[in-house]
Amino acid sequence: MLTLILAYLGGVLTILSPCILPVLPFVFARGDKPFLTNGLPLLAGMAVTFAAVATLTAFAGEWAGAANSIGRWIALALMSAFALMLLFPRLADPLTRPLVRWGERLSARTEGREGIGASLLLGVATGLLWAPCAGPILGLILTGAAVSGANAGTALLLLAYAAGAATSLAAALLVGGKLFAAMKRSLGAGEKIKKGLGALILVGVVTIALGLDTRLLANLSAGQTFQIENRIARFLGMDAPELTTDISGPLPIEGEFPGLPGPTGWINSDPLTAEDLESKVVLVDFWTYSCINCIRAVPYVRSWYERYAEDGFVVIGVHTPEFAFERKRANVERATKDARITYPVALDNDWSIWRAFDNRYWPAHYLIDAEGRIRYHHFGEGGYDKTEAAIRALLAEAGKADLGARTDGPDLSASEMQADFAAVESRETYLGSRRTQNFASPKGVIAGTPQDFTFPDSLALNQWAFDGRWTFEGERSVSAAADVGIAFTFKARDLNLVLGSRDGEPIGFTVTIDGEAPGEDAGVDIDSSGRGTIEEERLYQLVRQPGGARERTFTIRFDRPGVTAYAFTFG
Structure with a gap:
């Protein structure tokens, strides 16, 4: 959303650029003429010309971003060049002079002429004169999108950018000469804003080059949008869909396979499209690596792939991140390897595949038949026997008569x-x-500012609290001192906590259960004395009670500041 707003504002700013001013008098001169034969052709010519130049810019940005690590540095170089063009407009003059001259000639040819042809020609001239001004800001937006892997949103960015410019131009046509005069007066301010933007982008380039961008992204996550959508769905009474398709009879046709639009990368595979999957039975598995429900479901998906891959069965793991740190390719690659996943994984950082399926759950399984139709779905854990039965039924429909025995079940870590x-x-x-x-600490939730919290005298079941100095942020809390703690009274067999380190360096911690070392109740990520280390951003299993679920009070204390704590989950 922030990128779209910046794109829109970028479009508004470019209309204030010097090279647009010579054309605006001709635009205003046609303001009192019929819109269909004058205004509309002018705007159409301008839009087509701008689209052509913008497409070339977008292509360059996407090409740079698609080349992995080398392309990342190329894209950073392009961003630096665009930023310098904003800071020093004279640098852009040699590159844009041919377009400006051509635009001036076309503008001169339309002087005194009327009709659709003249208006269209003036629109082309306007687009040519505008495009050099748009180049640095637009190129910056699109190349930045390429760096972050947001190429699927290029069309939307262009639309937002063009909408911003159209807003300014529409205001110019409506208000006429008064706005033109005001634009001249504000030109200096507009140029200062552009130079300030250029300086900020250079800072951003340095930030990305030093690898600091992943920390800055810690407060930004597409999961926030998902939560808003989910609240709206609950308000409208739409949050209780059928979790599992009935397989007692022939599997129904639930819809067409929407394809795999806009992945930002692939793991274990070259890019795949719907055409690559024709005549195959496909399982699309939505997951994210710090989700405990996904962690427990993945082994079954893995076993189905291993059992039926030779029969024409394909699994596509769609990794749609909930938290911002799950957007990092290196983190997903490590999690994929740890989970022993060998099937293709599509990185869905823009949530484009999620939205194409209108999905709202992790994990979620969708089965596509050999004719490209959705025939089965299951949301959440469980139902593994039914899902495997549906896989076998669709493979049989596709002509695989001898499927052998069903799987014996996965090998669980x-x-x-x-x-x-x-x-x-x-x-x-x-x-x-x-x-x-x-949250039970006496001060309550205070967002955005470091605060000193204390544990209450006691915690009721499912209450939790902070001790020490913490800052509440949108999707996490961050410790601001050493020897701070979190406590939770829970009833479950397992307790898991999603943790990270703000500076990327290890942080040691100690866990106690009911005030004592966990002993045999220690989870896989700590020892019996309760000691463990945050080494990467992921889910840590901290309690595993062999005797089953009991009500206990869990406490964890951290050796130094900079802990990022996201969510508790239980099993």
Whole structure:
């Protein structure tokens, strides 16, 4: 959303550029003429010309961003060049002079002429004169999108940019000469804004080059948009869809396969399209690597792939991130390797595939038949026997008669052990200010400012609290001192906590349960004395009670500042 707003404002600013001023008098001169034969052709010519130049700019940005690590540096160089053009307009003159001269000649040819042809020609001239001014800002936006892997949103960025410019031009046509005079007076301010933007972009280039951008992204996540959508859905009574398709009879046709639009990268595979999957039975598995429900479901998906791949069965793991750190390719690659995933994984950082399926759950399984139709879905954990039965049914429809025996079940690691939901009385709890519940420290939730918190005298079931200096941020909380703690009274077999380190360096911690070392109740990420280390941003299993679910009070204390704490989950 922020990028779209910046693109829109960039379009508004470019209309104030010097090279547009010679054309505006001709635009105003046609303001009192019929719109269909004068205004509309002018705007059409301008839009077509601008689109052609913008497409070339977008192509350059996408090409640079698509070349992985080398392309990243090329894109950073392009961003620096665009920023310098904003800071020093004279640098752009040699590159844009041919377009400006051509535009001036076309503008001169339309002087005194009327009609559709003349207006269209003037629109082309306007587009040519505008495009050099748009170049630096537009190129900056699109190349920045390429660096971050947002190429799927290029069309939307162009639309936002053009809408900003159209807003200014429409105001110019409506208000006429008064706005023209005001634009001249504000030209200096407009140029100062552009130079300030150029300086900020150079700072951004340095930030990205030093690898600091992933930390700055920690407060930005497409999951925030998902939560807003989910709240709206609940308000409208739309949040209780059928979780599993009935497989007692022939599988129904639920819709057409929407394809895999706009992935920002692939793991374990070259890019795949719907055409590549023709005549295959396909399982699309939506997951994200710090989601405990996904961690427990992945082994079953893995076993189905291993069992039926030779029969024409394809699995596409669509990794749609909930938290911002899950957008980092290196993190997903590491998680994919740890989960022993060998099937293709599409990185869905823009949530474009998620939205194409109108999905709202992690994990979510969609089965596509050999004719490209959705025939089955399941949301959440469980139902594995039904899902495998549906896979076999669709493979049989596709002509695979001898499928052999069903799978024996996956080989589960310690972190993948299935939950005992009948005994779990604690639910996922977020530690960021946007979604936190049951926070029991006396001061309550105070967002955006470091505060000193204390543990209350006691915690009721499912209450939690901070001790020490913490800052509530949107999707997480960040420790601001050493020896700070988090406490939670829970009832479950397992307790997991999504943790990270703000500076990327390891942070040691100590866990106690009911005030004692965990002993045999230690999770896989700590030892029996309760000691563990945050080494990467992920889900840490901190409690695993062999005796099953019990009500306990969990406490964790950290050795130094900079802990990022996201969410508790249970099993």
